[in-house]
Amino acid sequence: MNLSRNDLCWCGSGLKYKKCHLEFDKKLNILAEQGFEVPSRKIIKTKEQIEGIRKSGEVNNAVLDLVAANIKEGMSTEEIDRLVHNFTISQGAIPATLNFEGYPKSVCTSINNEVCHGIPSENRILKNGDIINIDASTILNGYYSDASRMFIIGEASEEAKKLVEVSRECLLKGVEAVKPWGFLGDIGAVVQELAEKNGFSVVRDFGGHGVGVEFHEDPFVPHVGKKGEGMVLAPGMVFTIEPMINSGSYKIFIDKDNDWTVLTTDGSLSSQWEHTILVTEDGIEILSK
Ligand code: MF3
Ligand code: CO
Numbered sequence: 001m002n003l004s005r006n007d008l009c010w011c012g013s014g015l016k017y018k019k020c021h022l023e024f025d026k027k028l029n030i031l032a033e034q035g036f037e038v039p040s041r042k043i044i045k046t047k048e049q050i051e052g053i054r055k056s057g058e059v060n061n062a063v064l065d066l067v068a069a070n071i072k073e074g075m076s077t078e079e080i081d082r083l084v085h086n087f088t089i090s091q092g093a094i095p096a097t098l099n100f101e102g103y104p105k106s107v108c109t110s111i112n113n114e115v116c117h118g119i120p121s122e123n124r125i126l127k128n129g130d131i132i133n134i135d136a137s138t139i140l141n142g143y144y145s146d147a148s149r150m151f152i153i154g155e156a157s158e159e160a161k162k163l164v165e166v167s168r169e170c171l172l173k174g175v176e177a178v179k180p181w182g183f184l185g186d187i188g189a190v191v192q193e194l195a196e197k198n199g200f201s202v203v204r205d206f207g208g209h210g211v212g213v214e215f216h217e218d219p220f221v222p223h224v225g226k227k228g229e230g231m232v233l234a235p236g237m238v239f240t241i242e243p244m245i246n247s248g249s250y251k252i253f254i255d256k257d258n259d260w261t262v263l264t265t266d267g268s269l270s271s272q273w274e275h276t277i278l279v280t281e282d283g284i285e286i287l288s289k
Pocket of ligand 2: 146208209240242274
């Protein structure tokens with residue numbers, strides 16, 4: 001599609017191309033000619049889409065705040081699921097995981113050696129010393145948001161506390177590494193450095209992802225990598241950063257009993273925090289946390 005300067009912009013803003021994404025496209029074209037991997041138009045969000053994802057993120061944040069206020073020892077992960085489900089529905093939204101590719105619940109609850117995609121159950125009771133990731137994702141008016149937080153139940157081991165702390169730092173450093181016209185690899189580079197410096201490892205088989213119009217969009221966001229490598233980060237991109245950090249090896253396997261729950265191969269602990277972020281003209285905006 002070759003637009004003239006006075007045509008309406010492809011992004012749907014209603015502005016003339018020259019007043020909207022013309023300079024943006026020129027910049028990307030130069031980068032593409034230089035051999036860099038550049039984002040397709042499909043993954044650049046419009047103003048309207050961004051506003052929709054922002055609102056979805058507000059509900060998703062409130063879901064996690066509600067869990068934070070209620071999570072405690074002795075509670076089943078099923079109760080957490082009920083809390084998330086009922087609140088989300090009350091906000092006129094839908095839990096994005098529910099029936100997603102057959103996933104049966106409204107939230108993921110991953111405890112200790114579970115890396116991600118733990119399925120809430122009446123039989124899984126939170127006990128003193130557990131570390132748990134609560135991964136919430138919301139659809140509001142068709143727009144998706146995704147975030148997760150860790151919770152420590154009672155008093156955890158020093159190792160568990162350090163893992164939760166370092167994985168949090170990994171997320172924050174990863175977010176800080178995002179710059180418009182930077183690279184996807186800038187994120188993985190800082191996450192990997194910090195995790196490994198602390199004697200931990202970074203899960204390779206799962207990563208962040210584009211999000212917003214669908215649950216999982218391009219690009220895949222690796223949490224290992226090298227600065228300056230991978231896709232160019234352009235304003236309008238929305239994706240998650242969600243490093244999964246293990247206290248032992250990064251190797252994982254999927255539970256054959258439910259085909260969902262991801263566990264560490266060596267039984268070591270795993271911790272994860274996740275934000276949904278937007279790349280802006282001059283930095284980033286956190287859309288869900
Ligand atoms: N929030 C999780 C993620 O994006 C959801 C995975 S899909 C599920 O990684 F069905 F497992 F929940
Ligand atoms: Co995600």
